[in-house]
Amino acid sequence: MDHPNRRRVLLAATGLGAAALLAQFAARPASATPDTAKALLQSLAKGEPKEGRITIKAPEIAENGNAVPVTVSVDSPMTDKDYVKAIHVVSDGNPAPGVASFMLTPLSGKAEVQLRVRMASTQKIIALAEMSDGSLWTLAREVKVTIGGCGG
Amino acid sequence: MADDIKPRIRVPASPKKGEVIEVKTLITHIMETGQRKDAAGAVIPRKIVNSMSVTYNGKPVFEARLEPAISANPYLSFHLRVDEPGTLLFTWKDDDGAEYKAEQKITLA
Numbered sequence: 001m002d003h004p005n006r007r008r009v010l011l012a013a014t015g016l017g018a019a020a021l022l023a024q025f026a027a028r029p030a031s032a033t034p035d036t037a038k039a040l041l042q043s044l045a046k047g048e049p050k051e052g053r054i055t056i057k058a059p060e061i062a063e064n065g066n067a068v069p070v071t072v073s074v075d076s077p078m079t080d081k082d083y084v085k086a087i088h089v090v091s092d093g094n095p096a097p098g099v100a101s102f103m104l105t106p107l108s109g110k111a112e113v114q115l116r117v118r119m120a121s122t123q124k125i126i127a128l129a130e131m132s133d134g135s136l137w138t139l140a141r142e143v144k145v146t147i148g149g150c151g152g
Numbered sequence: 153m154a155d156d157i158k159p160r161i162r163v164p165a166s167p168k169k170g171e172v173i174e175v176k177t178l179i180t181h182i183m184e185t186g187q188r189k190d191a192a193g194a195v196i197p198r199k200i201v202n203s204m205s206v207t208y209n210g211k212p213v214f215e216a217r218l219e220p221a222i223s224a225n226p227y228l229s230f231h232l233r234v235d236e237p238g239t240l241l242f243t244w245k246d247d248d249g250a251e252y253k254a255e256q257k258i259t260l261a
Contacts, residue, residue, distance in 0.1 A: 110233075118220070
């Protein structure tokens with residue numbers, strides 16, 4: 001029953017498993033993932049976002065990840081009845097997924113914000129717009145980064 | 153370091169009543185992420201400006217919550233419809249509890 005060969009195989013298998021697990025733990029604090037970015041957006045605004053109504057302006061290739069200019073605009077009339085309440089921005093390749101959240105009012109007149117983002121590596125920047133009627137809109141855009149901006 | 157923190161605001165000179173203007177803001181700040189280590193290998197503690205709120209004649213018009221992923225010397229721009237002349241009041245909040253304020257008058261054409 002206790003076949004030495006079988007035993008060795010089993011041992012090797014558990015060893016491999018443990019190594020994989022360790023690797024995963026080691027990797028975790030280093031980076032946000034598409035999943036953690038999505039989870040963060042879910043916690044910021046509950047509901048199922050539809051794709052569209054957002055435009056993200058950002059360089060296709062950013063040479064310096066320390067300050068990547070990003071413009072997010074949302075298609076909305078910005079009247080008292082129909083306006084953008086909030087714009088949330090996250091990204092999926094930095095140590096943490098959060099970037100910024102902006103609260104707007106009908107007085108904004110135009111739903112457009114501009115910011116500068118640190119990017120550790122090539123990654124997707126994801127914007128989510130929360131409208132006054134409760135609907136959610138989202139869009140993702142990839143920015144290629146040649147020199148990362150996390151100082152490490 | 154705290155002495156270096158200086159807000160800058162830029163708005164169009166004299167907008168017409170009802171015009172939508174772009175308000176550009178920048179505050180000089182290190183925005184230390186809390187991810188970096190010093191020469192001895194110790195983590196440099198996080199110190200960022202974590203929010204900016206703006207009122208126009210006392211009414212809240214814009215608010216931003218910032219994370220360490222925002223660049224040093226955070227630049228932000230947003231839009232505002234000016235129906236009346238008035239004063240924009242900007243407040244940035246630092247992780248260490250400090251508040252930085254700036255004012256900008258807007259006169260209509």
